[in-house]
Structure formats: C-alpha cells, structure tokens
Amino acid sequence: MDRIGITGGRPLNGSIEISGAKNACLTLMPAALLTDEPLTLTNVPRLADMKTMRALLESLGVEAAALQQGRVLAMGAEDITNHVAHYDIVRKMRASILVLGPMLAREGRAQVSLPGGCAIGARPVDLHLTGLEKMGAELELRDGYVHATAPGGLKGAVVEFPIVSVGATENVLMAATLAKGTTVIRNAAREPEIADLAKCLTAMGAKIDGAGTHEITVEGTDRLGGATHRVVADRIELGTYMIAPAITGGEIELVGGERGLVTALIEKLEGADIAVEDTERGLKVRRRNGVIHAMEVTTEPFPGFPTDLQAQIMALLTLAQGVSTIDEHIFENRFMHVPELARMGAHIDVHGGTAKITGVEKLRGAPVMATDLRASVSLILAGLAAEGDTVVSRVYHLDRGYERVEEKLSACGARIERIPD
Numbered sequence: 480m481d482r483i484g485i486t487g488g489r490p491l492n493g494s495i496e497i498s499g500a501k502n503a504c505l506t507l508m509p510a511a512l513l514t515d516e517p518l519t520l521t522n523v524p525r526l527a528d529m530k531t532m533r534a535l536l537e538s539l540g541v542e543a544a545a546l547q548q549g550r551v552l553a554m555g556a557e558d559i560t561n562h563v564a565h566y567d568i569v570r571k572m573r574a575s576i577l578v579l580g581p582m583l584a585r586e587g588r589a590q591v592s593l594p595g596g597c598a599i600g601a602r603p604v605d606l607h608l609t610g611l612e613k614m615g616a617e618l619e620l621r622d623g624y625v626h627a628t629a630p631g632g633l634k635g636a637v638v639e640f641p642i643v644s645v646g647a648t649e650n651v652l653m654a655a656t657l658a659k660g661t662t663v664i665r666n667a668a669r670e671p672e673i674a675d676l677a678k679c680l681t682a683m684g685a686k687i688d689g690a691g692t693h694e695i696t697v698e699g700t701d702r703l704g705g706a707t708h709r710v711v712a713d714r715i716e717l718g719t720y721m722i723a724p725a726i727t728g729g730e731i732e733l734v735g736g737e738r739g740l741v742t743a744l745i746e747k748l749e750g751a752d753i754a755v756e757d758t759e760r761g762l763k764v765r766r767r768n769g770v771i772h773a774m775e776v777t778t779e780p781f782p783g784f785p786t787d788l789q790a791q792i793m794a795l796l797t798l799a800q801g802v803s804t805i806d807e808h809i810f811e812n813r814f815m816h817v818p819e820l821a822r823m824g825a826h827i828d829v830h831g832g833t834a835k836i837t838g839v840e841k842l843r844g845a846p847v848m849a850t851d852l853r854a855s856v857s858l859i860l861a862g863l864a865a866e867g868d869t870v871v872s873r874v875y876h877l878d879r880g881y882e883r884v885e886e887k888l889s890a891c892g893a894r895i896e897r898i899p900d
C-alpha cells in the first residue's frame with residue numbers, strides 16, 4: 480500500500496485548481512439510470528470512487544466512456560440488463576445505495592446490497608428505504624440485500640425526513656422525477672451537491688422546485704432525456720486546501736473556489752485571523768500574522784460547518800493559541816484522527832462527541848496511519864506544518880477523495896512525495 484512522505488515546516492505559496500465534487504459525482508452518475516438517452520458529465524474528478532461507481536453502473540448494463548483523460552464521462556443506460564448491485568462492489572463504497580432510487584423508478588425493480596457500516600459510523604440507510612416505501616415501493620430485506628419492487632411504478636408522496644440525510648434526499652429526489660404525481664421532500668438536505676443534482680435532472684427534463692432549501696417539490700414525468708452537465712466544484716477539497724496555508728503560513732489561491740460553497744469555514748477562518756479574499760479565479764487564503772486564534776466548531780448539515788472538514792480544522796486548531804472545542808454532531812465515530820495527531824504532539828481530549836484541543840507551539844513529524852478519507856488528509860495538513868518528517872500510511876483512503884494531492888501541494892512548495900510500496 481502506498482505511503483506519503485512529508486518534510487514539514489515550510490510556508491506554502493502558489494495556486495491550486497479545485498476539481499469537480501466527488502460527492503456530487505457519486506449521485507450524478509447513477510442519475511444516468513433514469514433515462515435511455517446519453518448523460519455526459521464534465522469536470523469529473525479522477526478519483527478511485529468514480530472508478531468504483533462506474534464499475535457498478537457498467538455491471539447494471541450502463542455503457543460508459545471516459546474522455547479527455549477521464550475528466551468527461553459519457554454514459555448511456557439504453558438497456559438495464561442487470562438489476563442487482565452486488566455486495567462485492569457496494570461494500571467498497573456506500574454511495575452505491577444511490578442506484579436504488581433511479582433503478583426502481585426506471586425499471587420497477589432493484590436488488591441492492593446493504594452497504595454496511597464504515598469506519599466513521601454505522602451509516603444506516605433506513606431513511607432511504609422508508610422514503611421509497613412512502614412512494615409505493617415494496618421492500619424486503621433478505622440475505623443482506625434490499626429486494627425492491629414498485630408494481631405499477633412509484634407514486635408521488637410527501638416524504639418528511641426526521642433528520643437531514645444527504646443520500647436519502649438524493650435517492651428520493653431521483654426516484655421522484657419518474658414517479659406518478661407530485662412528491663414533496665420535507666427536511667431535505669441543502670448541501671450544494673443536492674442543488675447540483677437538481678440542476679442536472681432539470682436539464683434532463685425533470686420538474687423540480689426548491690432544491691437547496693428544506694422543502695423540494697417534484698412533478699413526476701413519464702421519461703427523462705439525456706443532458707450534458709458540469710460537476711460542481713468540490714467544496715470539501717476547497718476547504719481542505721484553504722486550511723493548508725492557514726496551518727503552514729503563506730498564501731494560496733484556490734482556482735475555481737466559490738465563497739458560497741464554504742461560508743461556514745470562512746466564518747471560522749476569519750474569526751481565527753486568517754484572511755480569505757475573492758479573486759478573479761476563485762479565493763485567496765493567507766494567515767495575517769503568526770497567530771491562529773482558538774475557536775468553537777460544531778458540525779451540522781449545510782449551511783452549517785461540514786463534518787467532512789472537521790478533521791482538517793482540528794489539525795489547524797492543534798496549533799492555535801488557546802483551547803478550542805469541536806462538537807461532531809453528524810457521525811458517531813469521526814475522531815479517529817485524534818490519536819494519530821497526538822503522535823505528532825497534539826494535545827486533544829475527547830469526551831463523547833466533543834474534542835477539546837489545547838494548542839501547542841509546534842507539531843513534530845512522525846509515522847501515522849490514515850483511517851478514513853478525511854482523517855487521512857488532516858494528517859497531511861499536520862505533516863505540512865510539523866517540524867521534521869511525517870509518513871502517512873494507508874493512503875488508499877486519500878485517493879478516494881483527493882485528486883493528485885502530492886502534485887497539487889508540491890506545486891505550492893510543499894516537500895511531499897508518494898512512496899510506492
């Protein structure tokens with residue numbers, strides 16, 4: 480398994496181009512199942528997760544072609560020849576559950592392996608299932624699979640989620656586009672990836688109002704057509720690389736960054752005396768003077784502070800002046816980066832869902848282990864700021880969500896390299 484080696488302690492200066500959003504792509508790709516016409520996605524990030532989702536869709540009969548070195552993905556689901564999403568693919572990537580809604584809506588039947596949990600939590604899919612049942616789906620859980628049918632097709636319904644769920648909102652939204660009648664999704668997720676999905680579905684002929692708000696209304700149609708859609712910028716990659724100059728010093732321009740994607744992070748960074756300025760190409764971030772002020776962070780659904788940036792802001796706060804706290808409200812086990820940061824000299828106490836971070840003068844490089852996607856990049860950030868050498872192992876986690884991380888960072892002066900096994 481590859482590792483990444485970093486020699487830290489150098490300020491970063493330069494620019495980083497933000498790629499298309501992994502989490503938008505993971506719901507846009509299954510949308511191809513909703514139509515027998517071609518769906519083409521541009522600004523596709525070249526990530527392991529895209530390869531996994533493509534393999535899953537091809538196993539269902541979707542024809543897919545990667546063009547322009549993988550940045551464009553042309554898909555055609557003229558005929559769905561297999562209605563079973565097998566465990567061996569689904570277990571690798573939980574977002575595979577997002578083929579359930581579209582396949583059920585288009586074909587009236589689907590068998591999808593239950594994704595199972597992952598490192599950061601149990602990650603149930605009960606809200607996906609109850610939402611589709613509300614629309615008339617008949618679901619049976621057997622042998623670790625959801626056996627779903629929709630005799631006579633799905634029907635429009637009012638689906639009210641007890642808690643905000645990005646994936647469940649996406650599954651129901653996609654299914655609703657081909658349901659008979661009107662669907663209203665209440666307590667819908669408001670993440671930018673939802674608005675991006677709605678934009679693509681609308682281009683395919685769907686009738687959607689309210690995407691990006693807590694209430695989304697969908698008028699079902701008989702069929703959808705093809706479209707070409709540009710994937711929205713990845714706000715989590717953007718936020719991650721905004722924290723890089725904040726933790727190392729220096730100044731980085733994030734090309735393609737949009738302020739509206741990261742408002743909660745900007746509020747925290749500016750509160751810690753980190754400057755964030757708009758430029759023609761995106762956003763520019765620099766630490767004003769040597770001090771990082773402590774802060775309180777609580778993770779919440781969008782537009783609150785994203786849980787996917789929690790590990791990264793924690794790395795920054797290990798060097799803040801004073802005591803900071805982070806309350807992780809979305810996932811039950813998302814502090815696995817804490818012991819690894821502690822190996823680098825960070826001072827963090829965890830009680831339940833709250834981490835108390837007491838800033839230290841400096842971090843020291845050390846061998847550390849990635850445990851999940853966002854934890855792995857927080858270790859990279861800490862390594863960039865630490866004195867001495869850090870080696871991050873199990874970077875396959877990293878490759879799921881960050882395109883060419885060592886290239887993007889070394890172009891800004893970081894001493895970082897991939898150590899092939």
Ligand code: EPZ
Nearest residue numbers: 502505574602603604605606607643644645646787809810
């Ligand atoms: C999406 O996961 C993202 N993944 C996650 O990003 C992100 O952390 C999460 O949203 C929250 O923003 C993709 O978009 C592919 P949820 P998702 O349903 O949809 C509970 C990353 O690092 N829940 O919004 O699975 C759930 O356990 C990944 O890129 C249920 O109880 O998240 C969690 O506590 C990690 N039942 C909360 O809701 C359900 O049926 C929010 O989960 C579904 C979710």
